[in-house]
Amino acid sequence: MNTSRRKSRKSFSSSMGGRGHQSNASEEAESSKGVSIRGRILEDEDRHQSIESIHVSSTFPSIVGTCTLMCPARERVQRERLRDLSVFERLNGHLGKTSPSLAVKKVKFYIVSHHKLLWSNCNPNISSMHYLNLEQLRKSLSSLYDMYDANRKSSSISKNEAEFRSFYVLLHLSSNSQSVGGSLSLWFQRLASPILKSKEMCFTRKVLRFFRLGNYKCFFATIATESSYLQYCLMEPYINELRILVVSYINYGGYAHSPYPLAQLSKLLRMKESDMESLCNACGLETSIDKVGNKFLPTKQATFHPPKGGFQNYSFLGLEKLQRHTRDEDCITTNQAS
Template sequence: GALSAQDAQAAEQRALRFGTGPAAAAPRPPSAPDADEDEPAPRQGALVGTCEDMCPARERERRENLHDVQIFERVDPEDSGRTSAALAVRRFARTIDDPLPSDFRTRAALQRTMDHLRGILDRGDVRFGLVHKFLWDRYRAVRQDLYVQGIDDEFAVTVYEEIVRFHIMCEHELAGEDQSVTEMEGFNSHLNIEQMNKSLISLSDMYDKLAEAGRPQPKGTPVSRENCANDRSRMQLSPLMQLILAEAEFRAYHLLSLMAQHGKFKGDQQSFLSTLQGLRADVRSAAPVLWVLRLQRAQASGNFVAFFKLVRGANYLMACLAHIYFVSVQRHALSVLAEALTVSAARPAAVEAAWLQRMLMLDSESRVVELCASVGFDAAPMSDGAQGIVLERGSDQDPPAPVQRTRCEQISDKAPATRSQAVTSSNAPAR
C-alpha cells in the first residue's frame, strides 16, 4: 500500500541519516566493478548468507514435520504443522548443526523480516504478551544472522535500534503481566531486560566502529567539532546534529539501564561513570544523555519530586525505561514523607491517597494503598471520608514486602498511535 505522510517522512530521515536509500539494504559484492565503496565487506572469514526467505527452507520443513509452527506463522490458525515462505520466520537456535550459507538471510531478506515483524507488532487481535514472546525470539534470530555474517554497519545499526526500542516499550507496557508458576505464558522482565542490554552493548560497539571510520554521516558533510553544536529543537538542527541525537538516544538508554538497581540487576555506578566518560563530547552533551544525568541526580539524592517531574516531561520510550525505577523511588518517597510530616510518635501524619497518587505517578488510590502496605503504612479514612494513608515515622518496613510493578497510564498516554511507530521513531506524535 501507499506510504502515509508520516511513514514517508520517517523513510526520508532514515535515508538522510545514513546517506543511502532503501535499495542499499541489499549488499553488492565488494569486488564488483560498480560496487559502492562505502558499502563495507563482511569481516574476513564471516559466512555470507544466501537465504532470500524470512525462514530457511530446511528449518521450515523441519518445524512443519514437528508441528512446531507458531500461531503467527500458520496458514490455518488451528494447524501447527503448516506454514509458508510468506509467514514462517527463522527462530533463534543456540547451535546450528553444519551451518550453510542457505541457513542465513541476506540483507534484503532481513529487511523484509523486520517489515513483517513490524506488522505482527501492530496486531490488536491477540494478546500483546504473545506478540512479545514471538518477537523476542525472532528478533534474537535476526541479531544472530547479523553477527554470524559480520554485518555491523549502518544497516545493522537501524535493525538493532528498532529491537532495543521494542524491548523498552514491552518492559513498560507488559509490566504486571508477569510469568509465574501458574501462568507460564506471562511476561519475563528479567529475560527482556537481558536481551535489551545485550543489544545495547552490541549497538554501542557499532557506534564506536562507525565513528572511528568517520561514519555515519550525510554524504559530503565532514564530521568535525564545529558541526556539533548543543542540541535545540530537532526541526532546527543540522543533519549531522540529528545523527548525534540518534546515537545519543541509545547511549542514554544504556546509561539509564546502569543507573541503579532494578529487579535482579544491580546498579553499577562504576560502569555508569565509565560508560559516560567514554562517550564523545558531542554525544555526551546531547539532550537525551543530559536528561538521564538529571534523572540520575534526582534518584541518587532522593529528590522524588524532581524525578517524577522529569519523567512527566520525557518522551514515551525514555519514560518507559525510567519506569523500571518507579517502585523503589515511590517507596523512598513514602519514607521521606513520613519522616518530614510526622509531628510526634503520638501524632503520625495522615495524608490523602489521592494526593500521593498524583505526587508519585500512580494510577489509582487502590494502587497507593497496595504500595503503602508493602512498606508498613496503613490505610485509614480521613475526616471527610476520603481514602487516607497514615505515614508514621519509623514504622516503614525494611525490607519491604514484594509488590508487583504495573504499567503507568500517564506513560502509556505518551505512546504514538501504533507500536510500530514507537519502535521506528524516537519522536513519533503522542496519541
C-alpha cells in the same frame, strides 16, 4: 667341539646384536631427519601463507558498509508486501506495515518486553524470562554501540545514537547496578560531545542526578514532561523503588497527629489515588478516611515493610501521552519513508 660351537654362536649373536644396535640407531637418525624435514616444510608453508595473506590484504581494500538503516528501504517494502514481519517490527500490530524505526530494531522489542515482564516477577518461570530478556537487551545495546564506534566518521552522529546511548544510563540509575565496564562517570567521558549535549542525554543525566540525590519531586516531574516511552520502560523499576522510599520517609518522618493526604501524595508520585492506597497497603500501612471522603496516610506506623512478591502494575500519570507520542512518531517516519 661343543665348546668351539658355543664360542662361534656367541660371537655370531654378539656381532648380530651389534649390527642390530647400529641399524636401530641409523633408523632413529633417519626418522629424526624426516621429522626435521617435515617441520621445515610446514614452516615454509606457514610463511608462504602469511606472506600471501599480507599480499591479499594489501591488494584488496577493507569492505566498508554505507547503509545507515537497520533494514534497507527496498527490503523493508518487500517484507511488508510479503507480510514477513516479526511481532516487534509491526507498526501498531499491523501484519503488513512497519517503519524505518521499527524494522529489525530488536533493541526496542527487548525494552518493551522488559516493561511487560516486570509485572510477572512473582511467577518463577516469568522471572527467569525477565532476567534472560534483560541479558539479551544488554548484549544488543553492546553490539549497537560497537557498530556506532566502528562507523564513526569525523564528528557525524547517527540519528538515533543519542537515544540508544541514553538507554545504557537508564539501566544503571542505581549505584548498585554498575556494569562490568566501569563507573558511569568514566563511561560519560568516552562519549562524543554532540551526544553529551543531546536532549536525550541531558534528560538522562538530570534523572540520574535527581534519583541519586533523592529529589523525588523533580525526578517524577522530569519523567512526566521529558521522557520517551522507551525511556520510561527502562526506568519503571527505579520509579517504583523511589515511590516506596518516599512512602517510608513520610511514614517515619511525619507527625503522628497529622495524617498525610493521599491525594497530595499520589499527585507527587504521579499515581492514581486508588493505586497510591494499594501501594501503601502493600507496604503494610493502613489508610484512613474522614467524614467528607478524603483519604489519608497516618504516619509513625511500625508495620512498614517493602512490598512482598514483586511490584504491582501501578499507574503513571502521563504514560498514555508518552505511548501516543511514540506511535505518532512512528507514523510520521513511515509516511516520510513512503
